[in-house]
Amino acid sequence: MFFEGSEKKAEVFVDPKQLCLLTDISDDFWAALVNCCNARILSTMSNQKCKAFLLSESSLFVWADRFVILTCGETRLVNSVEYFIQKIGVDKLVHVTYQRKNEYFSHAQPSCFGDDIKLLSRYLAGKALRFGEMDSHHNYVFHQDNGFRANPEHKTYELLAYQISSQASEKLTTPGLTASQIREFLQLERLLPGFSLDDFVFKPYGYSVNAIRDHQYLTIHVTPQANSSYVSVESNLNLIERAPLILDILQPASFDLLSFNEFDFQQQTSRFIPDHYISKSLVKETLSNNYQVYFANYILPKKHFSRAIMLDIASDNHAL
């Protein structure tokens, strides 16, 4: 069984004096927006600063001035962005970013990044960039090019882990595993002291958690199956500092770090990334919207030969 864990992501800023996303927008609106990409809301939690929706495919976070939505699987997230633009009006948008990670099974997707940004370009003038090599992990970033200047304090971090250790994969695919067992395995109390958590265990496996505290958020999505394992962590907490703990738990064969406005990326990665990981890609770019973006992919060198993976010809599996 395969599942496409790789996410698409959109971040949309509005002017909260004109439109406060926390108070002026109903949950029904968000449900309809989420529906547009064939996902649905599983649960919700909120505090004074932030509302977090756990989705059937990943997460939606809403603050007064912006929302961030991540969806995985075969969702077409750009349709949700189009819905927002059409309902709210393009004049109320302050800034839009649309991002897409390369997929494991891109042939099974309803659209490619080129299709998505062609659709967005009907509404928004923007620029598109690729971080990372075509023949390896990479992220596409489209951003509106409208004079918006990002606040240097608006920092975002992503840690995307591939091929987690067989121990982690076996643990996380154990039948009947409960949310609290997964929280313990992922050491969420240590990682997120004082955060409110909202999580969901998927059948037969898979796990999502949203965490919020004041304006801070962190979300983890786990696709644990051995042949396409993937764990994504996204947050406005510093994930480079937290990488040693996360890497120790998951022991991935490869991972990406992506940051927006972490100006000390190079120093921090030197300090926090364990030496046995080798950097395969290193990209740095300042976007015209003033975000400084860093992307790095790391791998574990292989020392020993493993067996090939036997495939099931009979199964209707487009993971081939």
Added chain:
Amino acid sequence: MFFEGSEKKAEVFVDPKQLCLLTDISDDFWAALVNCCNARILSTMSNQKCKAFLLSESSLFVWADRFVILTCGETRLVNSVEYFIQKIGVDKLVHVTYQRKNEYFSHAQPSCFGDDIKLLSRYLAGKALRFGEMDSHHNYVFHQDNGFRANPEHKTYELLAYQISSQASEKLTTPGLTASQIREFLQLERLLPGFSLDDFVFKPYGYSVNAIRDHQYLTIHVTPQANSSYVSVESNLNLIERAPLILDILQPASFDLLSFNEFDFQQQTSRFIPDHYISKSLVKETLSNNYQVYFANYILPKKHFSRAIMLDIASDNHAL
């Protein structure tokens, strides 16, 4: 501009006493077979043991007892294999192998490996395996499972180079470059002393060469453009021994080695692969048809940050 260099490959054995592929099959038949996957024959050369066709998308080699066909781009090679089976009859087949490298742009392909082997399975019982990780370079191998036992002397080598150096890419995309300039750049005289060569320079760039000497063959296909550069070398000559020269010319950021029946793979790679390359994947498997297959992917660690790649939103480019 993008071009999908990644190849599909089929190898088909027959019993030459029943059907000699060199003498009993006309060139028109091969032309029709090649047409079935929307490729065409550009030129031909032959000697007593082997006939080599240069194709609009890669190559076809024919010996008395077998043929090997490689096609790249958006060809559907499995249709050519089906044509052969239908015309010749499944009872005359001794053994079939069908192989497919993961693509840069799999969403632009007319089929995936799963589709291809489902079609083959209508005619042939077989097994399918994956060599290499899902989130990195990998090769799928389907082989007929019919009691055939490969001759240990039947050795094949593939060296697949990704992200060749900017110098190599610039050289190989120079407008007006001639075949002889490319032969010189690739040092083909040194690599292939005494071989007959048949080559073609594509517009605006791209290069293919077939080389034969007696029963020996080597073929190189060059997709030189910077953002999806790829050079494949396939041969029954030992490409591990020749890797230092090839790597020195192309200086790829990453490459695969794949071998069939090279029993000294580990010793040879230790000896011949330059130390600055790090092994990212190592796979060893003995197939039920008696082929011992090795797969290795190597990367160059990155030391310095590069810029992101700016994409052209307006272009009708499915390389996104």
